[in-house]
Amino acid sequence: MHQHSNDFGPIAIYRYKYLIITTFGLLVGLGFFLASIHAWFYLGFRTFHYPPNQIFILILRMSVFIPLGAYLMSRALDMKGLFNREVSLSTFFRVPGFALWGGFLSGFLTIMFSAYQFSWNPLVILDAGVFGLPLAQMFGRIGCLNYGCCHGKPFNGKGSIRYYNPETKIIRTYRHLKGVALYPTQLYSALVNLSIYLIFLIIVVQTPIAVNGLLTVVYLVLYGLKRFIVEFFRGEFPRTNILSLSLWQWFSIIFAVGGIVLGYSLLDPFMVAPTHSSTILDGLMKVKLFFPMTIIATVIITFIYSLHWKQIGTW
Numbered sequence: 092m093h094q095h096s097n098d099f100g101p102i103a104i105y106r107y108k109y110l111i112i113t114t115f116g117l118l119v120g121l122g123f124f125l126a127s128i129h130a131w132f133y134l135g136f137r138t139f140h141y142p143p144n145q146i147f148i149l150i151l152r153m154s155v156f157i158p159l160g161a162y163l164m165s166r167a168l169d170m171k172g173l174f175n176r177e178v179s180l181s182t183f184f185r186v187p188g189f190a191l192w193g194g195f196l197s198g199f200l201t202i203m204f205s206a207y208q209f210s211w212n213p214l215v216i217l218d219a220g221v222f223g224l225p226l227a228q229m230f231g232r233i234g235c236l237n238y239g240c241c242h243g244k245p246f247n248g249k250g251s252i253r254y255y256n257p258e259t260k261i262i263r264t265y266r267h268l269k270g271v272a273l274y275p276t277q278l279y280s281a282l283v284n285l286s287i288y289l290i291f292l293i294i295v296v297q298t299p300i301a302v303n304g305l306l307t308v309v310y311l312v313l314y315g316l317k318r319f320i321v322e323f324f325r326g327e328f329p330r331t332n333i334l335s336l337s338l339w340q341w342f343s344i345i346f347a348v349g350g351i352v353l354g355y356s357l358l359d360p361f362m363v364a365p366t367h368s369s370t371i372l373d374g375l376m377k378v379k380l381f382f383p384m385t386i387i388a389t390v391i392i393t394f395i396y397s398l399h400w401k402q403i404g405t406w
Contacts, residue, residue: 097256098237098239098252098253098254098255098256098259099236099237099252100114100237101114101237102114102115102237102238102239102256102258102259102403103258103399103403104117109400109401110398110400111398111399111400111401111402111403112397112398112399113238113396113397113398113399113403114234114237114238114397115234115235115237115238115240115396115397116234116393116394116395116396116397116398117234117393117397118230118231118233118234118237119230119231119234119392119393119396119397120389120390120392120393120396120397121230122226122227122228122229122230122231122234123154123157123227123388123389123392123393124385124386124389125223125226125227125230126220126222126223126224126226126227127150127223127381127385127388127389128223128378128382128385129219129222129223129226130219130220130222130223131146131219131374131377131378131380131381131382131385132222132374132375132377132378133218133219133222133295133374134215134219134374134377135373135374135375135376135377135378136295136370136371136373136374136377137215137301138373139215139219141209141211142209143380143381143384145205145209145211146381146384147381147384148205149201149202149205149216150381150384150385150388151384151387151388151391152201152205153198153201153202153388153392154388154389154391154392154395155391155392155395156197156198156200156201157194157197157198157201157392158189158194158392158395158396159197160193160194160195160196160197160198160200161189161190161191161193161194161197162187162188162189162190162193163193163197164190164192164193164194164196165186165188165189165190165193166183166184166186166188167193168190169183169186169188182405185400185405185406186404186405186406187396187398187399187404187405187406189396191231192339192342198220199217202216202217202220212303214303214304214307215303217304217306217307218303218304218305218306218307221291221306221307221310222291222295222306223288224310225284225285225287225288225291225310225314226284226285226288228280228281228284229281229284229285229288232277232278232280232281232284233277233281235277235280236252236275236277236278236281238259238260239254239256239259239260239261239262239263240260240261240327241276241277241280241325241327242254242261242268242273242274242276242277242325242326242327243273243274243275243276243277243324243325243326244273244274244324244325244326245268245271245272245273245326246272246273246274246324247272248272250275251272251273251274251275252272252273252275252278253270253271253272253273254268254269254270254273255269255270257269258403258404260404263403263404264327265328268326273326274324274325274326276321276324276325276326279321279324280317280318280321283313283317283321284314284317287309287310287313287314287317290309290313291306291309291310294306294309302357303357304353304354304356304357305357307350307353308350308351308353308354308357309350310350311346311347311349311350311353312346312347312350312351312354314343314346315343315344315345315346315347315348315350316343316347318339318340318342318343318346319340319343319344319347322336322337322339322340322343325337
């Protein structure tokens with residue numbers, strides 16, 4: 092029997108013998124589903140047409156390589172514990188840890204490889220991918236709040252949050268933080284991600300001419316700025332610091348600078364796509380066309396992110 096308190100909802104929504112399905116994984120899966128639906132809507136709304144079999148290959152690749160990249164980066168960041176023999180090799184690889192930036196990198200490489208393979212305009216696919224990405228990340232951060240990862244530093248001010256459930260990652264990793272007031276960094280990120288998503292809606296609906304790469308530019312700059320600031324309030328330790336900034340802050344700087352450079356290149360008239368008589372119906376028809384394959388990919392990524400074995404925090 093598991094009588095643990097549920098700080099921000101149940102950590103596990105299903106248990107059967109050794110099998111455990113976490114709420115975090117379901118929220119990540121929901122985010123992936125919504126991001127995919129937005130991508131297909133964007134392609135239809137902007138009347139970009141790609142063969143369904145190629146889209147199916149892309150989304151299947153994304154459902155596998157995004158969590159794989161996130162997992163590998165998580166393991167790379169924890170190598171110190173393995174080298175110091177704090178954990179065994181088998182235990183090290185059975186940790187279901189996922190680092191967001193690893194997923195970013197593998198997702199980007201998957202899109203670029205697919206664009207090259209199928210002769211797509213990579214900026215179009217990137218724009219489609221980032222259209223619903225902030226909404227997906229909002230649900231992902233709610234999952235982080237539930238799971239107890241990506242938490243903030245101790246903070247006794249108004250709006251602080253506390254964890255008591257021993258199954259949350261924060262308590263499993265830092266027992267001394269049980270009941271300690273913290274910055275609600277997951278909520279900060281979720282709210283800003285929602286704001287970015289609303290900005291994207293305005294851009295897509297109010298921009299009759301598709302500027303290839305525009306959504307990507309806005310995302311890189313705004314997300315990079317958001318993550319750079321939030322990192323000052325994050326509380327996981329030890330932090331990987333370089334010149335007094337965390338590794339993720341340096342990644343954020345690369346994001347923002349990359350967005351600015353890409354934005355400058357968009358001043359070239361060649362980057363502006365032809366005007367189309369796009370309608371919402373075109374977007375909805377594209378969603379309907381790609382819906383079955385989206386369900387399949389969503390099930391895959393949800394399974395990967397939600398599965399734990401015997402106890403929370405292990406495979």
